[in-house]
Amino acid sequence: MIIGVPKERREPEARVAASPETVGRLVALGQQVWIERGAGAGSLWSDAEYQQKGATLVEAEEIWERADIVLKVQRPTDAEMPLLRHGQVLVGMLDPYPNRAQVAAYAERGVTAFALELLPRTTRAQAMDVLSSQANLAGFRAMLEAMTAYRRVVPMMMTAAGTVTPAKVFVIGAGVAGLQAIATARRMGAVVSATDVRPAAKQEIESLGARFVGYIPEDAATAGGYARPLTAEELERQRQVLADHIRSQDIVVTTAQVPGRPAPRIVTAGMVRSMKPGAVILDMAVESGGNVEGSRPGETVEMDGVTILGPRNLPSRVAPTASQLYAKNLLNFLSLLVPEGANEVHIDTNDELVAATLLTRGGSIVHPNFQS
Numbered sequence: 001m002i003i004g005v006p007k008e009r010r011e012p013e014a015r016v017a018a019s020p021e022t023v024g025r026l027v028a029l030g031q032q033v034w035i036e037r038g039a040g041a042g043s044l045w046s047d048a049e050y051q052q053k054g055a056t057l058v059e060a061e062e063i064w065e066r067a068d069i070v071l072k073v074q075r076p077t078d079a080e081m082p083l084l085r086h087g088q089v090l091v092g093m094l095d096p097y098p099n100r101a102q103v104a105a106y107a108e109r110g111v112t113a114f115a116l117e118l119l120p121r122t123t124r125a126q127a128m129d130v131l132s133s134q135a136n137l138a139g140f141r142a143m144l145e146a147m148t149a150y151r152r153v154v155p156m157m158m159t160a161a162g163t164v165t166p167a168k169v170f171v172i173g174a175g176v177a178g179l180q181a182i183a184t185a186r187r188m189g190a191v192v193s194a195t196d197v198r199p200a201a202k203q204e205i206e207s208l209g210a211r212f213v214g215y216i217p218e219d220a221a222t223a224g225g226y227a228r229p230l231t232a233e234e235l236e237r238q239r240q241v242l243a244d245h246i247r248s249q250d251i252v253v254t255t256a257q258v259p260g261r262p263a264p265r266i267v268t269a270g271m272v273r274s275m276k277p278g279a280v281i282l283d284m285a286v287e288s289g290g291n292v293e294g295s296r297p298g299e300t301v302e303m304d305g306v307t308i309l310g311p312r313n314l315p316s317r318v319a320p321t322a323s324q325l326y327a328k329n330l331l332n333f334l335s336l337l338v339p340e341g342a343n344e345v346h347i348d349t350n351d352e353l354v355a356a357t358l359l360t361r362g363g364s365i366v367h368p369n370f371q372s
Contacts, residue, residue, distance in 0.1 A: 001343050002032045003334075004067025006060045007039040010074045012312060014042030014319035017071035017092065019327040020049045026331070027054035029340055034067060036060045042316075043323040068345065069337070071330055073323075075102060086110030089337070089345050091330060093117050093130055096359055096370060097260040098288075103370050107360040112347070114357045116333060117259075118367070125353055127332040132176045133325040138284060138314035139180030139255065143169075145314070146251050146282040147188060149300075149307050154251075155189025166191050168248060170213070172266055172291065173255035174201040177284060181253050182208045190251070195242065197234075214241050235264065242266065247274035252281045254291035260369070262289035269293045269303065277305030286310035333357075 003026060005018040016039050018026075023033045035055045037047055047057050063070060064083035072092030076084065081102070084090065087110060094115040096103050106113040116130045126132070147154050150167065157164040169185040171178050174196035185192045186209050194205045195214035202212045215237065246252060246267065252275075257263050263285035272281065272294060283295035290296075290310070294303050301308040315322040336354055337345050349355050359367045 001069070001338065001345070002034055002067045003069045003071065004034045004058075004063035005036065005039055005071050006063050006080075007036045008042075008073050009077050009080070012316055013074055014316045015073045015323045015326060016040045016043050016045070016319075017073050017323075017327060017330055018050075018055075019043075019324050020045055020053045020055075021324075022327040022331040023050055023055045024053035026334070029338075030343075031338065032056065034058045034063055036063060040323075043319045045320075045323075069334070073326060075099060081105055081109075084109045084111050088112070090114065091116065091333065091337075093134075094359065096367075100370060103359055103365060103367075107363055107365045110363050112345070112361045113359040114333075114354075115359050116329070116357055118357045118359075119353060120356050122352075128329050128353070130326060130329045133329055134315040134322060135175065135177040136180050137318050137322050137325070139177035139253075140184050141314045141317050142177065142253050142255075142282050142284050142311070143181045143184040143188075145309060145311055145317075146253055146280050147185075149282075149309055150251055150280045151278055152250070154185075167250040168193070169251045169253070170194065170246060170249040171210070171253050171255065172196075172242070173257075173284075174198075174205050175255060175257075178253075178255040179204060179208065181255065182210045185251075186210065193245065193249075195238075196256075197238065213245050214238060235266075239266065239268065239271075243268075243271050243274070246271045247276075249275065250279055252279070253284065254281070255284045256291050257285045257288055263291050265289075265291065265293060267292040272306050272308065273304045275306045278307075279305075280307045280309065282309040282311065284311075284314065287312055 026033050033055045035050045037057050069089040075094040090113045096115045119125045153164050154167045156166040167190045169190040169192045171181045171194040174194050182194050192210040193213045194210045205212045283290050283292040285291045286295045286297045295308050295310040297310050298312045299310050365371050
């Protein structure tokens, strides 16, 4: 069986869906692994490193023509869609909710498509959890980006010329990305506070040495561990609590997202304007609608002396590490589809992880969330 890994073609994307390590593991299990030439360059892996682990270097067209399974980081581009073959298995972060037409196109082409961001938040799924592995790195990078844009020193410094007070950092949303952002800010010596609406988050925030700010509505967490959408009344109450706190902060990082829905608008233009000149806000949810009024994907916006950052694809900015973890996530997921010694794909829809991620099969959309 041939497992193919094409180079990612969406910008900005430097990650790749297989590492030399995971290639070696797959080859040892008896699989052929075809890697597009140059696919790992953005993650600092050479073609020679892949070859040393047993990969075959090919052109992209050969992967789409011959591979039984295609591994991707991001969903196929418009140019790649016509290359998908009937019966081919596609595995990656396919972003299905805002791209339902593409889900339908997978079915029309007879592709068996798996969207790994649909994995449930269970203990068994942890080793395959692409959202967590990538969000962890995104939270780290987000805090570094925000601190780089901040034109003052972050930690407290005691010098002969006087004492420099530490920066005040506020993190909105304490999921995987938010907790890593908190931990990074703490390591850098900032005074950190954070908020989240999920009951478990308060304890997690405080366990990292940050101060909890805000309030927690009843039943604010879903069964999957995400925050549910807040009602208009709850959102307004949250904004009132945050407005007083934000005006004294130097750096704000927002991470709040709800799967399958636009990101909640939390920080208003009025809150931004209440902050002192030189303050920095980084909106990690900018690509799904944004938590911050005025943020724009891929742009830096100035609003009354406050800098608003809207970086796209933060994991790609630490591509070697992000690819290493993502490739391991994929390897673990493939163990569900290709048992050791198997020479064909085995799809067990009684397996909750397989069923949760399977979008299309046999010319039909099979995931209930995407059936019309």
